[in-house]
Amino acid sequence: ETGSEDIDILPNGLAFISSGLKYPGVKSFAPDKPGEIFLMDLNEDNPRAVELRISRGFDLASFNPHGISTYVD
Numbered sequence: 001e002t003g004s005e006d007i008d009i010l011p012n013g014l015a016f017i018s019s020g021l022k023y024p025g026v027k028s029f030a031p032d033k034p035g036e037i038f039l040m041d042l043n044e045d046n047p048r049a050v051e052l053r054i055s056r057g058f059d060l061a062s063f064n065p066h067g068i069s070t071y072v073d
Helices: none
Strands: 004-009 014-019 036-041
Touching: none
Parallel strands: none
Antiparallel strands: 004 014, 014 036
16 A cells, blocks of 8 residues: 565565655655565466564564565575
8 A cells, every 4th residue: 555665576486575664754655554574476377465474572663674685595
């Protein structure tokens, strides 16, 4: 709904998407909503972004993702 900030696509077609960046001077469509990470499987016929659940104990209220990268071992 409020757009994504960055995307990283793995060789297997899984895409991780960061969303919810709040930056001074830039209009935010959801200023009180914390940031999110989504997963999208680009191998599917009709891929859709699914919100990933963030572990308990993480300070979700202040989560403001700017960029995303992955490491494949």
